Amino acid sequence: MPAILSLKDVSKSFGALTVTDSVTFDVPEGQALGIIGPNGAGKSTLFNLITGNLSADKGRIEYDGRDVTKVPPMQRCLSGIGRSFQIPQPFDRLTVFETLLVSATHGRGAPEREVEDDCAAILERTELIGVANRPSGTLTLLQRKRLELARAMATRPKLLLLDEIAGGLTEGECIALVETIRAIHAEGVTIIWIEHVLHALTSVVERLLVLDFGKIIGIGDPDEIMASREVREIYLGIEI
Amino acid sequence: MARSSYKVTTRTGASQIAALVAAVLLVAAIALPTFASRSLIQDMFFILTMLTLAQFWNLLAGYGGLVSVGQQAFVGFGAYMLFGGAILWGVDPVAGLLLAGVAALVLAVPTAFFAFRLHGAYFAIGTWVVAEVVRLSVAQWKAVGGGTGTSLPRDARDLMWGVQWIESAFEVRSSEARDILTYWLALALTVATIGGVYWFLRTKRGLALAALRDNVEAARSVGVDSERMKWIVFLVAAFGTGIAGALIFLQNGRISPDSAFSVIDWTAFVIFIVVIGGIGTIEGPIVGVLVFFALQTLLADYGSWYLMILGALGIAVMLFSPGGLWGIISDRTGLRLFPIQRRLERRDGLQQKEVEEERP
Numbered sequence: 001m002p003a004i005l006s007l008k009d010v011s012k013s014f015g016a017l018t019v020t021d022s023v024t025f026d027v028p029e030g031q032a033l034g035i036i037g038p039n040g041a042g043k044s045t046l047f048n049l050i051t052g053n054l055s056a057d058k059g060r061i062e063y064d065g066r067d068v069t070k071v072p073p074m075q076r077c078l079s080g081i082g083r084s085f086q087i088p089q090p091f092d093r094l095t096v097f098e099t100l101l102v103s104a105t106h107g108r109g110a111p112e113r114e115v116e117d118d119c120a121a122i123l124e125r126t127e128l129i130g131v132a133n134r135p136s137g138t139l140t141l142l143q144r145k146r147l148e149l150a151r152a153m154a155t156r157p158k159l160l161l162l163d164e165i166a167g168g169l170t171e172g173e174c175i176a177l178v179e180t181i182r183a184i185h186a187e188g189v190t191i192i193w194i195e196h197v198l199h200a201l202t203s204v205v206e207r208l209l210v211l212d213f214g215k216i217i218g219i220g221d222p223d224e225i226m227a228s229r230e231v232r233e234i235y236l237g238i239e240i
Numbered sequence: 241m242a243r244s245s246y247k248v249t250t251r252t253g254a255s256q257i258a259a260l261v262a263a264v265l266l267v268a269a270i271a272l273p274t275f276a277s278r279s280l281i282q283d284m285f286f287i288l289t290m291l292t293l294a295q296f297w298n299l300l301a302g303y304g305g306l307v308s309v310g311q312q313a314f315v316g317f318g319a320y321m322l323f324g325g326a327i328l329w330g331v332d333p334v335a336g337l338l339l340a341g342v343a344a345l346v347l348a349v350p351t352a353f354f355a356f357r358l359h360g361a362y363f364a365i366g367t368w369v370v371a372e373v374v375r376l377s378v379a380q381w382k383a384v385g386g387g388t389g390t391s392l393p394r395d396a397r398d399l400m401w402g403v404q405w406i407e408s409a410f411e412v413r414s415s416e417a418r419d420i421l422t423y424w425l426a427l428a429l430t431v432a433t434i435g436g437v438y439w440f441l442r443t444k445r446g447l448a449l450a451a452l453r454d455n456v457e458a459a460r461s462v463g464v465d466s467e468r469m470k471w472i473v474f475l476v477a478a479f480g481t482g483i484a485g486a487l488i489f490l491q492n493g494r495i496s497p498d499s500a501f502s503v504i505d506w507t508a509f510v511i512f513i514v515v516i517g518g519i520g521t522i523e524g525p526i527v528g529v530l531v532f533f534a535l536q537t538l539l540a541d542y543g544s545w546y547l548m549i550l551g552a553l554g555i556a557v558m559l560f561s562p563g564g565l566w567g568i569i570s571d572r573t574g575l576r577l578f579p580i581q582r583r584l585e586r587r588d589g590l591q592q593k594e595v596e597e598e599r600p
């Protein structure tokens with residue numbers, strides 16, 4: 001499989017703090033890649049660099065064979081990169097359904113009529129259909145996290161970036177979420193998923209990347225990575 | 241299966257009643273000159289033009305996030321174009337309104353190139369600076385009276401399209417006929433503005449604008465072209481503001497740089513109206529302008545106290561009820577006069593419950 005995403009020597013600093021440090025990796029089309037690492041390791045920053053919400057200081061980001069390093073977020077979305085935000089970023093005064101409409105119409109460049117049914121279907125899949133007509137600003141945290149996933153799905157991405165969407169879920173909810181993500185993956189969508197809930201993550205991803213202080217300290221088969229000494233050291237005290 | 245078991249609607253019971261009431265009000269408003277006093281017509285003219293300015297500022301700041309304090313640039317420039325057109329080229333003032341809109345639009349292009357490089361407070365200051373530059377430049381324009389200003393030529397005033405017809409139809413003097421004509425034009429402008437904003441918000445772009453209002457980063461991440469939206473909103477607002485400004489000074493009959501480019505009259509009051517009524521809604525400015533007019537009538541004799549009370553009220557609303565008066569009303573009652581919200585409903589109509597209820 002050719003790489004749908006490839007980062008070459010990408011760096012990003014905030015002042016003196018280097019948050020992304022010469023990061024290089026490829027993601028083959030159709031793969032599900034998990035990203036783990038301690039708090040502040042630079043995981044979300046990496047997402048922001050891939051989506052264009054932040055611009056890289058150095059290095060090159062290629063998506064679908066094109067250099068997108070300087071391309072603004074809107075264009076990256078149109079070319080198929082969808083994302084969720086770790087801290088939900090709802091459109092407070094739009095309803096849940098309208099949120100999906102914006103996403104589907106603009107993310108795909110389609111008229112409203114054509115996407116309405118699909119938006120309803122996504123709301124059913126993400127169990128938000130019951131609150132479809134509620135303003136997004138009135139949702140509970142769990143619902144907001146679901147809305148992050150639903151909104152990203154509505155752009156019909158080829159590459160879906162998920163940032164900690166399982167945190168705070170009950171066991172049952174977590175299982176349902178894993179099922180949903182598996183199903184999206186089965187449709188051929190490439191997924192990169194940042195998650196602290198490791199058992200949920202490892203039950204979906206085929207490959208795992210470990211980030212620490214902005215550096216990749218391991219990438220490969222999830223079982224091997226989890227067994228490695230470096231990762232054990234970092235996660236010492238954190239249940240695996 | 242989900243497909244086609246839902247339908248989308250925007251209508252609400254209240255909105256249908258509101259549409260009916262609006263139609264009745266519109267007919268009454270058109271007929272107003274047949275029975276109302278001249279001072280009532282003038283008051284209505286004031287309310288309608290301020291409402292138009294407020295709708296455009298709301299579009300800019302409430303939806304587009306473009307907090308401009310330089311809209312007086314377009315009011316003044318538009319108005320001066322109407323006067324200049326009438327004085328220099330004999331353009332009929334009614335046609336001059338369109339000229340004013342186009343001129344304001346043209347001015348908005350370089351203004352946007354400049355101001356869009358600035359963000360937040362700097363954007364606001366930038367727009368104000370542009371307005372000052374335009375004011376100072378216009379004050380050098382001798383043909384329209386330079387720094388002291390000028391009046392609309394008698395010919396242009398008395399032979400304006402429609403005036404003579406109104407004179408004979410209503411059996412009034414030409415000054416009163418002018419008031420009636422400008423009132424009707426203001427009514428048409430207000431209806432076109434509110435209708436236009438309403439139509440726009442119901443389109444796919446309007447939805448994007450509302451998303452931008454709520455969260456710029458997220459909107460960009462779902463493919464919303466925030467740059468293009470900013471341009472559209474800024475240019476449309478300039479066009480409408482230019483026409484409204486020209487109309488205000490057409491009714492006035494006199495113009496000077498200080499009155500035409502007044503930041504108090506055309507920006508501060510307008511911001512007050514939008515903020516107190518409810519920013520980011522169509523209903524807000526309508527409520528706001530009524531409150532503003534009532535306060536102005538009540539407090540007209542108190543000079544600078546009046547301004548201070550307005551300021552204090554504006555700040556109080558911003559602090560305690562950011563959604564403005566309309567926000568309070570619609571939160572309490574769920575009332576919406578302009579049905580913009582797309583609602584997902586089950587086609588079988590069996591139950592709205594699943595879609596509507598499930599409170600957390």
Ligand SMILES: Nc1ncnc2c1ncn2[C@@H]1O[C@H](COP(=O)(O)OP(=O)(O)OP(=O)(O)O)[C@@H](O)[C@H]1O
Pocket residue numbers: 014019037038039040041042043044045046086
């Ligand atoms: N816009 C910013 N300006 C300055 N510093 C920032 C900014 N965004 C992130 N940082 C810092 O960069 C570091 C990495 O942040 P990032 O959010 O990428 O970490 P993370 O791996 O996602 O952590 P978490 O697991 O807590 O979500 C942190 O120290 C954070 O404080």
Ligand SMILES: [Mg+2]
Pocket residue numbers: 043044045086163
């Ligand atoms: Mg993070």
